[in-house]
Amino acid sequence: MKRITFYLDFISPYAMLAFEKLPEALKGLSYSVDLRPVLFGALLKHHGQLGPAEIGSKRDWTYRQVTWLGHANGVPIDMPAAHPFNPLPHLRLALACGEDGLINRYVAETVFRHVWRGGADAADAQRLAELAGQLNPKRDPEGDAVKGELKSNTAQAIAQGVFGVPALVVDDKIFWGFDSLPMLRAWLEGDAWFEAHWDRAAQRPVGVQRARS
Template identity: 65%
Template sequence: MKHIDFHLDFISPYAYLAFEQLPRALEGLSYEVAYRPILFAALLKHHGQLGPAEIPGKREWTYRQVLWQAQAAGLPMQMPSAHPFNPLGLLRLATACGPNRYVCETLFRHAWRGGEDAADPARLQALQQQLAPRRDPASQEVKDELKAATGQAIAQGVFGVPTFAVDGKLFWGVDSLPMLRAYLEGHEWFGAPWDEAAKAPAAVSRVRAG
């Protein structure tokens, strides 16, 4: 049985789509999943990047694309009333509960179904009462655990969400699900071709503005 670490942030519509489609995408295979809430904004800061919703043009495209993908997959999905939103309340609640599939499903659907404010304090309080976490989401212990999980993900090479980590290999994005399935099925491409694909030298490099 293969072990998959699913790195996610509830702010990401692509992570929601990947979460909902994962069981069907890997149907019939032997695997287990550990859900790893991390702070996407910290990944962006580490790599000096803006998020898709922070770039005019890309923002609009992202929202159109994810809603198209959802309807194509037959998944309910509505944009929250404001996006991006602050996901820390959801991430800390997931961490405090112990992020199993039920917890993550509840939080993803809170954000991406119904079109309401995902960070509304009253809604977050209702979620906390529903999930009854064994630890206080506002505790320093939970905050430190989320920060550490994000740092560990960065150290492992994670640069975006959703990312699936298995056997030291990283599969990024909802569109990587077929690739992940092929790896779990033992496809021969994940030997030498996988390694060779990353060896192309860079012919030009842009200097990041300070």
């Protein structure tokens, strides 16, 4: 049985789509999934990147595309009232319901749907309090242990080469994005393409580097 580490942040609509469709995408295969919340913003900072929502025209396209992808894939999805928002309360609340940096599928589904269904404000204090009441965490979301687990998960993801979410890691291979689910399935099925092309595709010299101000 293959073990997949699924790195996610509730701020990402692509992570929500991948989470919702993963069971269908891997139907019939033998695998287990570790759901590990990470702070997407910390990944961006580490790699010196802007998020999609920080580039005006890309932001517009992202919101249009994810709404379309939900429609096309039968996944109800509504943009929250404001985006991006601060996802730390959501990440810490989810981790407070789990242990050792892991959360279960019910918790992940509940938080994702809090954010991505109904079009309400994901960061509204009253809604967050209601979400906490629904999940009934066994630990303090603001406790040092929970905060430490989020930092540890994020550091682990960075150490493995993760640069964005959703990222699904198995056998030291990173499958990034909602659209990588068919590729992940192919790997789990033993597709011969990987032996011939996975390493070779990345073995290219850098032709030119853009100067950074």
